[in-house]
Amino acid sequence: VGNIYNIIWKNINNYSLEIYRVKLPGKPTEVGEGKPNNQNHAIIFTRGEALQAIDMNQDNYLEESFKMRNLLEEFLIKHGKSKPTILGVREHIFTGSVSSLAWFMSNQETSFVTIGQRVLANPLKVRFHYGHPDVFDRIFHITRGGISKASKVINLSEDIFAGFNSTLRQGNVTHHEYIQLGKGRDVGMNQISNFEAKVANGNGEQTLCRDVHRLGHRFDFYRMLSMYFTTVGFYFNSMVAVLTVYVFLYGRLYLVLSGLEKSILQDPRIKNIKPFANALATQSVFQLGTLLILPMIMEVGLEKGFGKALAEFIIMQLQLAPMFFTFHLGTKTHYYGRTILHGGAKYRGTGRGFVVRHAKFAENYRMYSRSHFVKALELLILLVVYLAYGSSYRSSSLYVYVTISMWFLVFCWLFAPFIFNPSCFEWHKMVDDWTDWWKWMNNRGGIGLAPEQSWEAWWVSEHEHLKNGTVRSLLLELVLSLRLLIYQYGIVYHLHIVHENKSFMIYALSWLVIGIVLVSLKVVSLGREKFVTKFQLVFRILKGIVFLVLIGLMVVIFVGFDLAVSDVGASVLAFIPTGWFILLMAQVCGPLFRR
Known part of the structure; x- marks a missing residue:
């Protein structure tokens, strides 16, 4: 009897891991974003005909939960030509009293998720899903790819893609005012900036995605304009x-x-x-x-x-x-x-x-x-x-x-x-901030150092996006950077030393001066690395010679040609943007030089 029981139990268990074993897309180390992956993985373990995926920063109120039966009844009522596939619900932002910034975000969010959503759903009919307390028709969505898109990068704002998919597959998204859920909004400046950056990134990917392209082709003119205004x-x-x-x-x-x-x-x-x-x-x-x-x-x-x-x-x-x-x-x-x-x-x-x-x-x-x-x-x-x-x-x-x-x-x-x-x-905070910033600026990068620990590591991470840039995008970066040369070109001909000479050689001479300065700085930098520890005297003599040559060159160029005091300030205004242009070129061409 014991053996028979074990065999039956083993078969039952085997029948349960095969039913419920889920193969993730792609390689095990290259799964999609966490939240949409979890949603699409969890949907197969759910039961019933309706599904609500509430965010971690949301809450509910007792009196609102009594209205859930009324909300679910909406699935049986036609809204327009068809029954709804996503029931939109308004939100109550409860973090507005934390700070003035939290209040600003609370007002902005209330404007968008309550008053704005009302108009998007009716009469514009371009409301999608915004990752809040919306209720899904589970049967409709489980047969149409789930409630999220989990691929990396392009579907960063995974919530709205559920609305895109539902609408493309002739679903109907509504909005209901009589029930609400609580929501916590970002309350600090840097939190808010991270949120705005994430949403802007996601919207950039939406602009490039095929879902928006398909919606634009299938909507009528007025609905297409409404979707454009409210999304990208x-x-x-x-x-x-x-x-x-x-x-x-x-x-x-x-x-x-x-x-x-x-x-x-x-x-x-x-x-x-x-x-x-x-x-x-x-x-x-x-x-x-x-x-x-x-x-x-x-x-x-x-x-x-x-x-x-x-x-x-x-x-x-x-x-x-x-x-x-x-x-x-x-x-x-x-x-x-x-x-x-x-x-x-x-x-x-x-x-x-x-x-x-x-x-x-x-x-x-x-x-x-x-x-x-x-x-x-x-x-x-x-x-x-x-x-x-x-x-x-x-x-x-x-x-x-x-x-x-x-x-x-x-x-x-x-x-x-x-x-x-x-x-x-606060004075003490300012002193601490200065000390911390100076330490961060002076810390050289290295393997395993985070951007928070070193300026050099941050600089490398800040330009990671250029590594994946196409030839077209890198060329466009270079073309846009050319604007910074307008300062130098225009101001050089306004200097008193040129005596209103419009020859192109004047502009070429300004580049010669920049080249000499850059080479001199590079010589000093190499000298510091090679000689400062063993040959201090040689290094200091070399450094002195370089700076004497530079000063002599400046005297010949400026004093020899009737230097005006305003020329010094104008030169600074001209050459700071030029220096930034050289840095931008180095950033864009950096992957090529490394290769």
Whole structure:
């Protein structure tokens, strides 16, 4: 009897691991993203006809759980032409009181996941799935590839692809107001930035994916425009807005360095430009985003009343909400544009905790150096050059009207991470941050060192995306980098030492000076490595000779040709962007040189 029992039990067990053994796609070391893989793996162990996959940062309320029966009844009711396959549910963001940033994100999220979703579902019919408390028709989705797409990179925002798939397979996605679930939103500046970067990366991949291409081809014209505006179009428009600032300022730089702006403003036929200045003053107010607040006031007014909406708007302005949202315009643009150009989106864990802590300067530098600081410094140099070379003939009020919104953008991108950083201006914190940053900068890279431990390791990881770049994307990077040579080319011909000589040899001479400086620095660097330990005297003599030659060369070039004090500052303004161009070229060509 015992043997028979063991044989039966063994057969039952064998029948159960074969039914429920799941073969993951690809090699064991190359599985997809964790969350969608887990969802698609777990769906086969579920029972019933409806499925709800709640995120880790969500909660439920007792009174809301009593409404679940009503929600499930929606699967039996036709919404439009067919019964729903995904039931959308509104959310209550409960982390708004943690900090001012958490409140900004709470308002933004409420606007999107509640009021926005209502319109997306009806009448636009372009609501998809956003990874929140939505309920799936399990039978429909288990026969159509599951509720997530788990391939790496392209399906980084795995949630929305369930909505794409459902809609492509003639499903119906709805939204219901009478039931809600709690949701925790990011509450710290760096948490929020990581979240925005992840979503922008994911949206860049959506722009390139075949699902959006197929939806665009199968929707009617109005539904296609609605989908564009509510998915990839929002990020594309954000990128275009920032690119417009670049194009505008580089156009102004060309006008001021070529003399066209001076000739236009001093044209005797243009006698009075005051109406033009007044028009620019009005425009600059709207450029600061005043017009964009109207939809938010309308949306919050519908939910809470217009008195409450106006009060909340005033408080948000006092808590520097425009600076926060302007800063994150840069986050969206940087990561969306990088993904479009090179691909390589990756998951970024944000933690979603309630901790509001002081972030060290080195951490902020690593996170925002390429996405904000460098771009803001480039715009700052553009604004300074435009001011310096046009101040002699242009009124100061005209300059302010034209550029005030750009100055605001530069200020936000440079200082928002510090203004919104708790205890950032405490003296002891500043000393600790400086010590930590200096230690990080001086730590050489090596095998196994993380970007948080060494500047060199961070620099290598920051340019990982270029390794996978195509020839087309790398060439485009080089072409875009050529803009940085406009400074040098234009300013060199404005130096007093050239005596208004327009010969190309003047520009060639400026490159000769740069080449001599770079070679000299390289000689000193090699000398430090080779001689500083054993032949200190030889190294110091070599270093002295190099610098004497450089000083002599500068004296011959500048003093011999009637040096003006302004030439020194102008040379700096010209050669800083040129140096950055050389660095960008080295980054783009780095994989080729290593190979």
